[in-house]
Amino acid sequence: MSLIFSMATFALVASITPGPVNIVALSSGARYGFRATLRHVAGATLGFVLLLVLMGLGLHEVLQRWPGLTRVVQLAGVAFLLFMAWKLAMDNGELGGRDEGR
Structure with missing residues (x-):
């Protein structure tokens, strides 16, 4: 409980x-x-x-038993963050066309 x-x-x-x-x-x-x-x-x-x-x-237990899998998840996270940083650095800051919101 x-x-x-x-x-x-x-x-x-x-x-x-x-x-x-x-x-x-x-x-x-x-x-x-x-x-x-x-x-x-x-x-x-x-x-x-x-x-x-x-x-x-029990995903924590799986990651404890296979530390290599933890490393793969960490590297995938680093790659994603680097990709997002690259996209942010290459952006020119313009908002684009008019967005039709409510």
Whole structure:
């Protein structure tokens, strides 16, 4: 029972704090409306649930047993961050054409 309570508390706190997903959802909802933002909210919710389920099923133990897999995940994260940094550095700062928001 205490495991379920602690996971539920973590899920509640993580979902109501103003993190980047919540800020983007708020911005998208204000700009494009409720219906257009539902895909973003659904994807964030499914990703969060997947994270909780995988941790609950013992993904940490798998990563402890196979440290090479941990290294692969770390390198993939570094590659993604470098790609995002490159795209940001190469951007000219212009916002582009008119965006038809609400």
